Amino acid sequence: EVQLVESGGGLVQPGGSLRLSCAASGFTFSTSWMSWVRQAPGKGLEWVASIKQDGGDKYYVDSVRGRFTVSRDNARNSLYLQMNSLRAEDTAVYYCARYGTMDIWGQGTLVTVSS
Amino acid sequence: DIQMTQSPSSLSASVGDRVTITCRASQGIRNDLGWYQQKPGKAPKRLISAASSLQSGVPSRFSGSGSGTEFTLTISSLQPEDSATYYCLQNNSFPRTFGPGTKVDIK
Numbered sequence: 001e002v003q004l005v006e007s008g009g010g011l012v013q014p015g016g017s018l019r020l021s022c023a024a025s026g027f028t029f030s031t032s033w034m035s036w037v038r039q040a041p042g043k044g045l046e047w048v049a050s051i052k053q054d055g056g057d058k059y060y061v062d063s064v065r066g067r068f069t070v071s072r073d074n075a076r077n078s079l080y081l082q083m084n085s086l087r088a089e090d091t092a093v094y095y096c097a098r099y100g101t102m103d104i105w106g107q108g109t110l111v112t113v114s115s
Numbered sequence: 116d117i118q119m120t121q122s123p124s125s126l127s128a129s130v131g132d133r134v135t136i137t138c139r140a141s142q143g144i145r146n147d148l149g150w151y152q153q154k155p156g157k158a159p160k161r162l163i164s165a166a167s168s169l170q171s172g173v174p175s176r177f178s179g180s181g182s183g184t185e186f187t188l189t190i191s192s193l194q195p196e197d198s199a200t201y202y203c204l205q206n207n208s209f210p211r212t213f214g215p216g217t218k219v220d221i222k
């Protein structure tokens with residue numbers, strides 16, 4: 001069974017940092033583009049970042065570029081999102097998803113940025 | 116960047132009704148479009164890929180059509196379990212962009 005499980009969310013103060021993880025299983029992670037998508041409370045879906053199979057190509061939404069870094073460890077079947085200089089508007093449920101076409105999603109992890 | 120719009124933003128329909136949701140792209144995206152269903156507190160679930168390909172396990176009452184800039188998601192006979200918010204996503208280019216969503220309620 002294809003499965004994605006996010007972790008690492010929590011409460012952080014504005015300006016702080018957090019690292020999200022996504023553990024993948026049930027498919028060949030090393031040959032799959034991967035993506036992060038977020039959803040602010042009561043709002044719609046927003047794509048955040050995608051990373052190529054070998055980590056060589058990365059894409060970001062403008063609002064996080066320079067603050068967030070997507071990375072992966074193919075040996076550990078894991079995807080990461082390092083989030084720095086966090087702002088209140090980054091408060092959201094963060095999902096990891098398979099491929100740039102996002103066919104399978106994890107259950108999400110909540111990030112709350114508040115003092 | 117490609118902008119995605121959806122209409123209507125919400126609708127209320129009766130069980131058995133035919134429901135159509137429209138998604139428009141600000142520029143041509145071939146058939147690089149997916150449709151997602153999201154229920155409260157749950158992760159989105161992809162229903163359709165490549166504009167018209169039904170995902171395995173998705174009921175056949177769901178269908179998608181379109182190419183270029185205009186796309187539709189149709190539910191041929193609305194069921195109570197179809198109450199949800201529906202989003203389109205263009206995966207033609209980066210940045211990926213979602214439509215704002217259509218909330219479907221059952222009368």
